[in-house]
Amino acid sequence: MAVTISDVAHAAGVSKGAVSYALNNQPGVSDATRGRILQVAKELGWKPSLRAKGLSSAKAYALGLVVARDPKLLGTDPFFPAFIAGIETTLAEHDYTLVLSVATAPGAEERAYRKLADGGRVDGVILTDVRHNDSRIGLLRELKLPAVTLNRPDSDSPFPAVSMDDTDGITAAVEHLLALGHIRIGHVGGAQEYIHGRSRRRAWEAAMAAAGLAVDLFAEADFTALGGVAATAELLRRPDRPTAIVYANDLMATSGQSFAQSQGLSVPGDLSITGYDNAEFTQYLNPPLTTIATDPMRWGRVAAQALLDQLNGTHSGHDTELQAPSLLVRASTGPAPSPTTKPAPKQAKKHTNPSQIPTGTSTKESQ
Amino acid sequence: MAVTISDVAHAAGVSKGAVSYALNNQPGVSDATRGRILQVAKELGWKPSLRAKGLSSAKAYALGLVVARDPKLLGTDPFFPAFIAGIETTLAEHDYTLVLSVATAPGAEERAYRKLADGGRVDGVILTDVRHNDSRIGLLRELKLPAVTLNRPDSDSPFPAVSMDDTDGITAAVEHLLALGHIRIGHVGGAQEYIHGRSRRRAWEAAMAAAGLAVDLFAEADFTALGGVAATAELLRRPDRPTAIVYANDLMATSGQSFAQSQGLSVPGDLSITGYDNAEFTQYLNPPLTTIATDPMRWGRVAAQALLDQLNGTHSGHDTELQAPSLLVRASTGPAPSPTTKPAPKQAKKHTNPSQIPTGTSTKESQ
DNA sequence: TCCCTCAGCTGAACCGGTTTAGTAGAGTCT
DNA sequence: AGACTCTACTAAACCGGTTCAGCTGAGGGA
DSSP, X not given: OOOOHHHHHHHHTSXXXXXXXXXXXXXXXXXXXXXXXXXXXXXXXXXXXXXXXXXXXXXXXXXXXXXXXXXXXXGGOSHHHHHHHHHHHHHTTTTOEEEEEEEOSTTHHHHHHHHHHHTTOOXXXXXXXXXXXXXXXXXXXXXXXXXXXXXXXXXXXXXXXXXXXXXXXXXXXXXXXHHTTOOOEEEEEOOTTBHHHHHHHHHHHHHHHHTTOXXXXXXXXXXXXXXXXXXXXXXXXXXXXXXXXXXXXXXHHHHHXXXXXXXXXXXXXXXXXXXXXXXXXXXXXXXXXXXEEOOHHHHHHHHHHHHHHHHHTOOOSSOEEEOOXXXXXXXXXXXXXOTTOOOOOOOOOTTOOGGGOOOOOOOOOOO | OOOOHHHHHHHXXXXXXXHHHHHTTOSSSOHHHHHHHHHXXXXXXXXXXXXXXXXXXXXOOEXXXXXXXXXXXXXXXXXXXXXXXXXXXXXXXXXOEEEEEEEOSTTHHHHHHHHHHHTTOOSEEEEOSOBTTOHHHHHHHHHTOOEEEEXXXXXXXXXXXXXXXXXXXXXXXXXXXXXXXXXXXXXXXXXXXXXXXXXXXXXXXXXXXXXXXXXXXXXXXOSSHHHHHHHHHHHHHSTTOOSEEEESSHHHHHHHHHHHXXXXXXXXXXXXXXXXXXXXXXXXXXXXXXXXXXXXXXXXXXXXXXXXXXXXXXXXXXXXXXXXXXXXXXTTOOOOOOTTOOOOOXXXXXXXXXXXXXXXOOOOXXX
């Protein structure tokens, strides 16, 4: 076994208690003694055992994150890796670690939270992908697990929220398209089960209404590439099809753009497209995607800090509002086609993907 | 505080020891008593504290994973989420958890391993992205941290490896292109610092050599989209430019394809392209990408199991070889252009992305 | 009947820290 | 000088489990 506090105490000629005081910068030892103890501890290479520390102080020194997602779609969402990197940035400064749980099977999500809570594996959790009437709020309450939510749940929640408004970004996207002369601006929404799916839709509706336009060109999808294709196909089949589509995330925008092109439409000549998230790959698309640049890393950093503050009892109790993401105009948006040149969708080009046949699957995406 | 083992012992009228024996299915209690204890424990809702358990048994009941990556590129790699989901699948059955550490800053990687080892936060780690002469092998040895590596390191390693050969897939890709009549088949390799970057390159070289072809059409990139563009641009500038390019991963293939198209080349008319990984989004590209379908989830599952076996002392000591991934032919590969119709690269189309200017950045990617 | 064995259980030590209660000794005040 | 206060420290309890040594009583064998 490694060197323990007793070894250090013995070597320094003091008691265990003195070593503990010295290490934690607590009063109870003179500066001289403290220095000597620290010196000895260093020489011996003593690393206090987190297990023992945790046992006596009733802390786990770990935060939890449960990601619920269909395994096949896990790799598609650029949100989480960056978000986790942000969390890590904060945790690196406070010797906490992150316990990550991926729940793929149905029912696994609740089990995952229970697993984290039960043995006291974590001191608190960060709740992402908040849903309409999210059942996890009650679950965490029952488990007495401190938490922080990403965005404020629409049901009553005792947990502080760290929010990033998505209204501004969507509004900016719609206004950008209006300025380009578009009138028929559709919206491919994410699963309305998620509050960020809802808020983005509402933002689109509000911006359209503000311009005196109808909000009929809506298709609900599920934040997945496949769902984006299906919803895009649906909108393009409409008699008075949109000349621009605002997507609720980049993945759907990407597959939607690809689908439109495979149907012979030019982007942005016939159809303008905007995404949401500014995923790295969107700038390498052809054309590069106009999107809304969020900052998941910062979100992670702030959320982790909020949770730590809450655990220390130093949290203000107020929600934190992060800076709203802004529109990033690239080449997938352009002037509305003039009414005289309104091409009927041509025959699909040779590269149409058989797997792009629109069907309705249901899966998830992050904020 | 929650209910403890003493509460259960008292309620069941036995000693703490008996409760411990009963809970862990160890001899020392009669079946009748065991049943009664378990019953009482259930009624009281007793969840043994992992902290206490860990302290006495000197285990952390956690595995560690350190992901070293540039924060901006973190979201681009579909490997990790699926891989982690695989790990989770295994851990769900053995009440272990996963501690994830993301190291973005240089030097943070080593700190992360030390942090995991020092307080005894984890019982072992899974080593991904193995590098040439990987310094982490020595580090883990020094830290006395059990580990499992993904693929066998090229330096001497005491740790069991879980390998997935990438030779077969690359070979299949080259042979597929040869069968389509291609002669000038290039390779955009990943960072050669990584052993999987090297092995893929060697596989391409071997397959070309087997067909009696030269291996001059090589460009090293770094597994990133930007690097893929730069390397593609370089290859396309060659006097006798390739009619097909085998990429070491999907991300580079995607950005390379996009770049080629923006230069006026048709894919696969003028240039055939193959990727590696079968990332979800590749099937929604235009054209959908021919790629090599790996199974990161399975890899994670098996690696976690191998590490657990090692911790239990039940590991065979032999490396595990997973089934090699296979070629998935989609529409980005086609017959080689006939020698008579060899178009010079046309002027870039209007959507060429300014940010696609090839520069040399250096970053990383997973297996 | 006596001795032995062994299943079934208890009590206590232990893991490595934190924290509380207590104490020795120096300094201060009257 | 005696009472009092502080500082600096120690000893021991404690966190909640595991595990080891030892005890007890029932059953078997001679």
